[in-house]
Amino acid sequence: xxxxxxxxxxxxxxxxxxxxxxxxxxxxxxxxxxxxxxxxxxxxxxxxxxxxxxxxxxxxxxxxxxxxxxxxxxxxxxxxxxxxxxxxxxxxxxxxxxxxxxxxxxxxxxxxxxxxxxxxxxxxxxxxxxxxxxxxxxxxxxxxxxxxxxxxxxxxxxxxxxxxxxxxxxxxxxxxxxxxxxxxxxxxxxxxxxxxxxxxxxxxxxxxxxxxxxxxxxxxxxxxxxxxxxxxxxxxxxxxxxxxxxxxxxxxxxxxxxxxxxxxxxxxxxxxxxxxxxxxxxxxxxxxxxxxxxxx
Ligand code: R5P
Numbered sequence: 001x002x003x004x005x006x007x008x009x010x011x012x013x014x015x016x017x018x019x020x021x022x023x024x025x026x027x028x029x030x031x032x033x034x035x036x037x038x039x040x041x042x043x044x045x046x047x048x049x050x051x052x053x054x055x056x057x058x059x060x061x062x063x064x065x066x067x068x069x070x071x072x073x074x075x076x077x078x079x080x081x082x083x084x085x086x087x088x089x090x091x092x093x094x095x096x097x098x099x100x101x102x103x104x105x106x107x108x109x110x111x112x113x114x115x116x117x118x119x120x121x122x123x124x125x126x127x128x129x130x131x132x133x134x135x136x137x138x139x140x141x142x143x144x145x146x147x148x149x150x151x152x153x154x155x156x157x158x159x160x161x162x163x164x165x166x167x168x169x170x171x172x173x174x175x176x177x178x179x180x181x182x183x184x185x186x187x188x189x190x191x192x193x194x195x196x197x198x199x200x201x202x203x204x205x206x207x208x209x210x211x212x213x214x215x216x217x218x219x220x221x222x223x224x225x226x227x228x229x230x231x232x233x234x235x236x237x238x239x240x241x242x243x244x245x246x247x248x249x250x251x252x253x254x255x256x257x258x259x260x261x262x263x264x265x266x267x268x269x270x271x272x273x274x275x276x277x278x279x280x281x282x283x284x285x286x287x288x289x290x291x292x293x294x295x296x
Contacts, residue, residue: 005047009055016054018282051075057091076118090269096132126246149179163184209237220249223254230261
């Protein structure tokens with residue numbers, strides 16, 4: 001494998017450190033200063049010919065995105081021949097199309113900005129949709145489902161059912177259920193595109209009474225989708241309920257609202273550091289990096 005420099009973005013320094021150790025790569029740290037108006041200033045050490053920047057873009061989303069762009073620009077300016085951005089939580093991926101007339105397709109702009117800053121390849125985790133991926137010239141999506149399923153397989157669950165809070169996440173939850181040899185059901189969720197209000201159809205395709213349920217989603221933001229789903233599962237007599245996702249943004253009091261809705265615990269990856277980051281993404285990301293560069 002060629003010599004790789006792993007650049008620790010301020011949002012993902014622990015994850016970058018773990019990835020660098022797994023690759024046996026040189027870790028370059030970034031010194032951050034945030035001014036009173038919110039602007040970031042970054043100073044980083046000299047990187048090598050192949051740069052892998054690790055920076056998740058969880059909130060403050062735009063700040064973290066800007067920092068990723070700054071690091072990419074620096075690597076490109078220093079003459080790196082390849083800049084790869086590892087962005088586990090890729091902000092704006094949900095805006096992969098114009099849902100209402102006049103809306104901007106934000107993820108297409110993010111793709112262009114990264115490219116303009118010198119990024120040649122993006123590695124992300126559980127991206128919201130295939131459509132979001134289609135806006136990038138070169139992108140790889142790492143699934144967190146195998147490692148999340150492995151984590152859950154060590155928990156004692158009674159007749160588990162994997163539940164997707166909406167039809168869009170059905171394949172993810174189905175794959176999780178398969179790995180766990182559990183049943184699977186997708187709820188029928190709809191969202192008012194103007195008010196953001198979430199509604200769930202009460203009719204379930206399987207009986208969940210007395211069974212433990214694991215809600216599987218790509219991300220939890222306001223917690224609205226998980227709360228609605230947990231309320232329905234409780235109404236249908238489910239046993240213990242867990243919420244599992246790759247990206248636990250948990251804005252404001254989302255975690256408290258989720259627990260108040262009857263969820264025992266939230267299990268997430270270290271895409272977003274914090275209390276619920278129980279599953280380490282570094283093995284899966286390091287493998288993806290290795291397979292990209294092993295023939296270079
Ligand atoms: C939606 O399609 C996503 O997969 C998530 O279900 C959603 O973005 C979660 O957001 P919130 O926690 O705000 O409901």
